[in-house]
Amino acid sequence: MADPMRIRAQAAGDKTTVRVLMAHEMETGQRKDAAGKTIPAWFIQEVTAQLNGKTVLTAQWGPSVAKNPFLQFNLKGAKAGDKIGISWVDNKGDKRSDEATVS
Amino acid sequence: MQTRREMLSRSAQVAGMLAALGMFPGMATAQTAPYNTAAFDAKTMAELMKSLGAGAPVESKDVTITGPDIAENGAVVPVGASTALPGVKRMLLLVEKNPAMLSALFDVGDAVEANFSTRVKMGQSSNVFAVAMMNDGKVLYAAKEVKVTLGGCGG
């Protein structure tokens, strides 16, 4: 199973900044290994964010998002103690979901 | 004492259980559109817009693209797309000279600002674009050139 994400969510007034680091190779499918064989593409395709269980953001990514991806976005109306859930699915169908509390 | 990882994996298990129980309404109702392969294969702006069912984009001062003037390494280039305009449906981040232009697509809901930052790979110096697709069908963009320098010793 994939390694856990690192999620930080910080409220300032009515705006909450969410920063996420995901552990993923984000292999483009354009690179070759030492033997000259193409390394197959392997990348996160879908990212979802939930605030207290309700989906607030969906995103689709291509293989050009950098390895061990970083994502930052701002939520309106979240407050300290709220739960932020982040999920991703990659092109092989691997999934990962993690949660953090707004501070 | 719990380690960070235990805490994280426990919350992951909880999240997984919730998902299994259909308690993540978002996941249960699967608002996410199916992965748009055509958009992520598009080589030109025209192809990309067609695959997204949108018209030609217009440059706008109301859209902001953030990124460095020079990237020390093309493997990780911090970029951001934002707009303060109301009525945004989607935000896109594009790299003009990558094998496929589209890097990331964000669906903007009521609870989230149209302001996203991530990091992309760039094969060479290129324009990067922030595109805002509006509810009324307008497509607005901003562009910025990012120079990618060579690595340290070339070895």
Place this chain on the structure above:
Amino acid sequence: MRHTLIIAAAVVLAGPALAQQKSAADGIAEYRAMLADGNPAELFEAKGEDLWKKKRGPKNASMEQCDLGKGQGVVKGAFVELPRYFADTAKVQDLESRLLTCMERLQGFDAAAIAKTPFGKGEQLSMEGLTAWISAESRGLKFNLPQAHADERKTYELGKRAFFYRGGPYDFSCASCHGQPDKRIRLQDLPELTRNPGNGVGFAAWPAYRVSSGEMWSMQRRLNDCYRQQRFPYPGYVSDVTIALGVYMGVNAQGAESIAPALKR
């Protein structure tokens, strides 16, 4: 202030070439600042903490009884005092050689086999996590390597000699790149390692996450690649020369604040 004056004078003297160079440097500084928030090294720190506390290896034991120099199980502050002399092995050890000792003695791993494992494979992946977490536990602390033991002083002197040792087809030594202040290779600043180059620079910045390869690099891996680019033969993992260089750079960095694990090109 003095620095600014020097730069201003240099710009006047060198004209447009230097002005352009300045703006390139500004651009790179801006790029690095944009990446500062959200260092993927955090992903490795979490892994490392888990590896420290988890029961693993043939003896199914954790690393929690490992003595990194400040007593059994003490992690905070250990990193900024390494390499140092350890009585139980009668050796000066850096973080990675000490971790190998603990992995062998506590967990029953074969230290020699791990030392032979290529970077980024097998148990070397554990080293990436462990060094990331252990260094992070000393983030913000100042380097203060002990030099009380005769072997620590001896190792410093050998490290100094190794640092200036010129050889290979290009006649390079460590000092070729790191013996002078304010130099660059291409656009990368080169820390002067014969003295304290400042907080979070040089020895005080490794382990680091390398954006170019998306990998976590320990000090051993950093030194290994320095020797590759120096066109030298291959230094063994935790070999004497690498540990001596660690002592030399670490003692020189006395008082420098550690930012490890850092983010690097």
Place this chain on the structure above:
Amino acid sequence: MKTRRLVILSAFAALVAGCASMAPTPDYDALMAQMMSSSFRDEGIAKVDRLQQDEANAACSKAQGAALPDSVANPIQEAALKSVRMPADGVFLGDWREGEKLAQNGRGMTWTDKSAAPGANGGNCYNCHQITQAEISFGTIGPSLYNYGKLRGVTDPRSAAARPVVEYTWTKLWNAKAYNACSGMPRFGHGGLLDETQLKHLMALILDPKSPVNQ
């Protein structure tokens, strides 16, 4: 500046001497030799014989960054000067475009390089020098070479007037120790790192009036 370093050095020497009176001074030369030979192994084209030092490298290592006394430096420089082979056909300049490619190329001679032949090596020039104005990613370990020929008044590299500059430059590329016993620059000709044709291209890059370096 130099005096201050000397004072520090002698203070350090006094300290070492103080310690030495309590415990025997380790035989550092022997310990160093032992450490180097036990720490390295062959990998690919990078064999342990690369650790062997010639007289110049041994002297410069021992000096630890300090200037060599003339009595040591002069014989090294004289020997280096004698080692230089001028181009067999008397033509010093090749194609600056090829020179620029070589200057950009930082590869060669590492244990991850397959071949040690000159054809597999770059010049590594931009690692340490500014050369053309267009390339902003350049190092500063060596001096700027921008306008190298122009600043030296070279308008026709084949002319007799240009001869001293041309020969000096060739010598510097062939064996930089000819002018500075502890130069930081690799001995490209002497070390067999680049062949004559490649050196000519680099010469053209910095001396040809048509090269962007001299615009």
